[in-house]
Amino acid sequence: MAGKKVKIINFVKTIFQQIISDMYIIDSSKTPKPSETVGEYLRRLRESANISQQDLAEAAGIHLSVMYQFE
Secondary structure, three states: OHHHHHHHHHHHHHHHHHHHHHHOOOOHHHOOOOOOOHHHHHHHHHHHOOOOHHHHHHHHOOOHHHHHHHO
16 A cells, blocks of 8 residues: 555656646646646646556556546
């Protein structure tokens, strides 16, 4: 159980690091929109990269149901 929590925490940490990084990129298509939730932003980035929820969940080492909850 503790291992799953660590994976989820690391996943969330990575997502927020990417959000912060993207905020400093001039490409406005990759920056969060003011009305966008974190989940909506994550979905938009994932879809723009043509990555499925299953593939992202596997790469992050989290269960697919957790990915659904994020988005």
